[in-house]
Amino acid sequence: MREVYVLDMKTTRLFLVAACIIALAVVLAVISPQAAKADDFTPPPVPANIQVPEGSKLFFVGHAIGTQNYVCLPSGGGVSFTLFTPQATLFNDQNEEVTTHYFGPNPSENGTVRAAWQHSRDTGTVWGRVMPGNSSTDPNYVAPDAIPWLLVTIVGSQDGPNGGDKLTATTYIQRVNTTGGRAPSTGCSSTANIGNQAFVPYTADYYFYKAGR
DSSP: OOOHHHHHHHHHHHHHHHHHHHHHHHHHHHHHHHHHHHOOOOOOOOGGGGGTTTTTTEEEEEEEEEEEEEEEEEETTTTEEEEEEEEEEEEEEOOOEEEEEEEEGGGGGEEEEEEEEEEEOOOOOEEEEEEEEEEEOTTTTTTTTTTOOEEEEEEEEEEEEEEOSTTEEEEEEEEEEEEEEOHHHHHHSGGTTTTEEEEEEEEEEEEEEEEEE
């Protein structure tokens, strides 16, 4: 009976070791693709005037759903809709909220209002502006009813209150794959319309780059 017991104990140990190895392999099989995917971003094809400079590394991508918000204001000798803020949420490929997008005061420019992106978890924020020539309506890329594709140059950043810095290394952002978002063609034709607002649905993909490879 003792020999049988020892044999059973050895068999049990071997079974447990094998089970642990199988379980570990399953865990690695699940985790590894996700870990690889986190850094497996491919820059999008874009018009030449919104390409990022050589040496930029794509590290973060968000898919935006929201509105482009306009207000009717005096313009020249008439009136026109003027963008006063985007209002969008960016999601990753797992449909998790990752960033909010809006206009806000940039502390690096004494409060100048710029386009801003704030990380949803660590609240680190970056502010950017579109430099002259960094906007495209090239019909080979941009849908005729969509807002332009852009290259945004980052002009300010701020870590979150607990040191959150997921976004703050950003140097450039590309806005691509846009749908909708253009100012309405009606509702702002005379001074009687001043103050009218329009919240126009749009979608876009935002690609975040930092220095280095």
